[in-house]
Amino acid sequence: MRYALYLGCTVPIRNMNYELSARKVAERLGIELVDSDQFGCCGYPMKGVNHRTALLMAARNLVVAQEMGLDIFTLCTACTGTLTEASVVLNEDEALRQEVNEELEKATGKRYNGQVKVHHIARVLYEDVGLAALRDQIKVSLNGFRFGAHYGCHYLKPSEVFEGFDDPEAPHTLDELIEVTGAEAVQYNTKLLCCGGGVLAVDEEVALAMPQAKLQELAQAGIDALVLACPFCDIMYEYNQRRVMRNVDPRFQLPVLFYSQVLGLAMGMSAEELGFSLNRVKSKGLATKLAALEAAKP
Amino acid sequence: MIESTQLDPNFKDEIANEPGGEHILSCFTCGTCTASCPVRVVTDRYSPRKIIRMALLGLKEEVLSSDFIWLCSACYSCHERCPQDVRITELINAIKNIAVREGHVPPAFRVQVDLLRDHGRLIEIGDYDNERRAELGLPAIHEQPAEVAEILKVSGTIALGAAAPAPAEDDAK
Structure with missing residues (x-):
């Protein structure tokens, strides 16, 4: 398994813990991630401004992977949605590809051949590595940990571009990926709720009101951490957690982890090497469990 | 009161001709979109059903100059559930694209155009x-x-930027 690693704008600056843990887990699983400094923004922010601009920006990134002779491996679900949609429409619709290529060639001198596919890390772990192979890699069971899975909207939607992968109305892949580590994936009512990240730039008040219901429900359920796989969701649930919850409970603290950090722990890596010091929201409960996990290692 | 003389009956066709807006005429106003919307839960300023109804009626200026079309979080909940396959998330994007061409660009996006122009990210x-x-x-x-x-x-987007291009490095010295 060999992929072009697409980091996007946010992960390499704000979520180095996600990047670090994803790289370590991939390496251990024999997934080769190849870097390129030619990638740029996926195009997502421009979709509402000019649909064609966004498609051209996505196509430019597909061309970078094409020149590497590799499919794309993503960490951010917003990038995943945008690049997947672009690859599906451009790979399938030859007339549109021609039209887009005329403009892409004018801007960059390059054309897209319609061959590149896009895979989010969780999908690679679930589909290409597979739960059985992951189970074989578990060195330290996370039995006793309770996590709430948050599926970023663009991990699975619009479903028309994700080839029937998982079920957007009753998603289960991230829950299964959590359970393979020995931890419990807690079921909860607000699981499908959007983080609100898409509205943050336009209306902060509306955006910051959106993560509250999920954080409250999960805290009441007594979980150790919310587990996600998207930097935008992290901005809402972790980075802005204090602002989101200040009118409800100024001392509110619910840790947020990236899935690759959880998997890395179960594969026997230390919290330190998985970048846990960069997770902003700490809790005594989680710290105690992590220390116990480390102490129990042979 | 809505005055029929103020309506633009061509607005729905303009949307239907915009990439993403093709299915607007299939809407039968059932409201599954608004009932599914996580933004609607926190503010009554946003309702996809209302936006589509206004667009079909021809309330072009009210829709395009509104703040509310920009409140869609692009979560695709309505998109997945719409029984008429109106493809609502893409439809709202189509309406935003038309609004931008008519000069209605939220300041945040002007800043983003500049960032992308100067940094590529x-x-x-x-x-x-x-x-x-x-x-x-x-x-x-x-x-x-x-x-x-x-x-x-x-693609004609660069002119939407908020500021003049950053000076080249030589000029900055």
Whole structure:
């Protein structure tokens, strides 16, 4: 398994813990991630401004992977949605590809051949590595940990571009990926709720009101951490957690982890090497469990 | 009161001709979209059903100059559930694209156009960021703005920026 690693704008600056843990887990699983400094923004922010601009920006990134002779491996679900949609429409619709290529060639001198596919890390772990192979890699069971899975909207939607992968109305892949580590994936009512990240730039008040219901429900359920796989969701649930919850409970603290950090722990890596010091929201409960996990290692 | 003389009956066709807006005429106003909407839960300023109804009626100026079309979080909940396959998330994007062409651009997006033009990405990379990356054993990353700026130019988006282009390095000295 060999992929072009697409980091996007946010992960390499704000979520180095996600990047670090994803790289370590991939390496251990024999997934080769190849870097390129030619990638740029996926195009997502421009979709509402000019649909064609966004498609051209996505196509430019597909061309970078094409020149590497590799499919794309993503960490951010917003990038995943945008690049997947672009690859599906451009790979399938030859007339549109021609039209887009005329403009892409004018801007960059390059054309897209319609061959590149896009895979989010969780999908690679679930589909290409597979739960059985992951189970074989578990060195330290996370039995006793309770996590709430948050599926970023663009991990699975619009479903028309994700080839029937998982079920957007009753998603289960991230829950299964959590359970393979020995931890419990807690079921909860607000699981499908959007983080609100898409509205943050336009209306902060509306955006910051959106993560509250999920954080409250999960805290009441007594979980150790919310587990996600998207930097935008992290901005809402972790980075802005204090602002989101200040009118409800100024001392509110619910840790947020990236899935690759959880998997890395179960594969026997230390919290330190998985970048846990960069997770902003700490809790005594989680710290105690992590220390116990480390102490129990042979 | 809505005055029929103020309606633009061609607005729905304009939307139907915009990429993403093709299915607007299939809407039968059932409201599954608004009932599914996580933004609607926190504010009554946003209702996809209302936006589609206003568009079908021809309330062009009210829709295009509104703040509410920009409140869609693009979660695709309505998109997945719509029984008429109106493809609502893409439809709202189509309406936003028309609004932009008519001069209604939220300031945040003007800033984003400038960031993309100057850095090729939404978050600028400073020396400090690469120092931190090096400490963690992560490879340095570099900005690649040239091709993205050309794309913004070719697709006519660059003019929407908020500020004049950043001076070239020689000029800045």
